Each structure stands twice: as structure tokens, then as C-alpha cells.
Amino acid sequence: MTTGHSEVTKTSFQVSAEGGITLHARKWEPKQLEEDQKFLVVTHGACEHGGRYNDLLERAARQGWTAIAIDLRGHGQSTGNYVHVERFADYSQDLLSVLNYVEAPPESTVLIGCSMGGLVSIRTLQNHWKEHNCNPCKGLVLLSPLLGIKHPIEMWKKIVARGLSVTFPRTRFRSTIDLSLLSHDQELIESKRNDPRIRGAVTARWFWETRRAIEDAFRDVNCIQVPTLLLQSGADFVVDPLASKVWSNLINNCQTSEDSHQVHFRMLENWYHEILNEPQGPVVADAILKFGSNILDSNISDHSLSELPAAHQVAS
DSSP, X not given: OOOSOSOEEEEEEEEEEGGGEEEEEEEEEESSOOSSOEEEEEEOOTTOOGGGGHHHHXXXXXXXXXXXXXXXXXXXXXOXXXXXXXXXXXXXXXXXXXXXXXXXXXXXXXXXXXXXXHHXXXXXXXXXXXXXXXXXXXXXXXXXXXXXXXXXXXHHHHHXXXXXXXXXXXXXXXXXXXXXXXXXXXXXXXXXXXXXXOOOEEEHHHHHHHHHHHHHHHHTGGGOOSOEEEEEETTOXXXXXXXXXXXXHHHHTOTTOOGGGSEEEEEEBXXXXXXGGSTTHHHHHHHHHHHHHHHHTTOTTOOOGGXXXXXXXXXX
16 A cells, blocks of 8 residues: 555544535545645445445545545434435435535545445436536546345335335335345454444335436436446345446447546456455555546556456355
């Protein structure tokens, strides 16, 4: 790991968002800020929070980034009904509220979206492009983004959830995801089990708004207009790896896409869903940060994919 900055500072802040929501965010940055400040903004997955990305934030700060991770509404230390939205676009507004608060210039900003946070980042860029014909960032990194659901959901739950999303939208359904299938690091899995800010249920409205957002992400593929690195775990029991590959191919085959706007896709065979929390996660983190730096430096030809491990071998 490149450690250009030995001393970093960690702070937290709150941002007012639509609907009377107060968002919590944490920030890591070098004590000596460079003249050309660069921003890395991380959006977490469903039921978790930005505090689970502190290792990445610290690593980024030591490499010169101002690194920020937010808690979306209803997650972590932010206010709101937990894991519930009236519209999926509310999450995008949360992300934009934080970007505006820290005054992150688009030309100096890279977004990282993990799982549901990947879908949030995608929809944020797509809507922003449609509405303003410009981007809120210069580069995008997606880690096992929620572009298709792999975890089996009984048909009766889907039918019931659809009706309840209108009549009783805050009706909750408990997650049945096996936490041990999120990472091969069992110590990390135990820490997640014992994290009081990890939620274990979603609402009917959240479920259907998320399904619509996935459909919209495929419909608006031509609105992704920044260089994108998509890393997908091959042994993913949460999201559908094939969906990420199809989405990437749609963008790369889109006539309006230029070479610098294509998605650079890598399937990490045998990896579980939480890529950064796998044993070789730090290697991936450094590759991501190098990708981001190359994007900001307009060095589009070097995407650091050669530094990524091809697969994670499970210990017997």
C-alpha cells in the first residue's frame, strides 16, 4: 500500500436531507490536505452502515484522499424508519446532499457503491445525467452491485409484499440471508452479528422500490457516462453475478458509449458477496484507489485490473 500521508484525521458530521431526515457521515482525510483535494465517497449496502468501511476510508486518507462514508436514511446513525423508503430516489438525494455539503467537485470525485449502495450510485448518476446532462463525479466503482437478486425469495412473499407496499408500506419482512455466506472471514462475520446498527428486516415498500430501481438501472444504461470499474463476486449468494455482467455488456455495447465511458468488469471467482471483507480485500482496496487516481489524472489507459487477484481460494 502506498502511504504518502502518515497522519490522518477522522471526524463525523450531520447533513439535513429531504423529509426532515438527518444523515450521519464519517470522514477520514490527511492532516495536510493537498492543494488539489480529491474525494472518495462510499455508499453502503442494505441493512448495514458506513462505519463498516472505516478500513477503506483510512487506507484512502493515507493515500491522499478525503474519504467519506454516509449512513443512508434508516441506516446506522441516520434518522428515518430503518431500511424503508417511500421512493428509491430518496437514497440518491441522500448521496447528493452529502456531496453538496462537503462541496465535492465532480471533476475531483469518485463514488464507490457496495451492493445496494451500488444501485444507489447507479441511479444517482443516471438521474443526474437525464436531468442535468452532466455527472456528479468523474469515476464510479461498483462492488457486487444490486442489479439482480440471487437470494431466493418465496413467491408468496413477493405477492404479499406487492400489495402491502401500497396498503401497509412499512410492513416488515425479516432477512433470511445467512451471514456466514457474506465473507470467508469468520471473525468479521461475528463482528457483524454483534453490531447493534446492523438491521435484519426490510419493509414491503423498500422491496418494491428496489425492484423498480433495478429495472430502471437496466433501462437507462445509456446514462452512465463516466469510467466505471465493476467488481463482482463469483460465489455471491446475495446478488446475481450474471446481472452485473449483462448490465456491463449493455453499456459497453451502447452506441453512445465512448471507450473511456465503458464499464471495466472483473468477476472474482470463489469470492463471497462482501469483496472488501474477503481475505484479499486490502489488495482490492489498493487497486480501487489506484483506479480512482488514474481516472482523476485522466490516465484512462491504466485501470489497475492486472493488480487484482483472479480468485480467492477457500481454506479447507
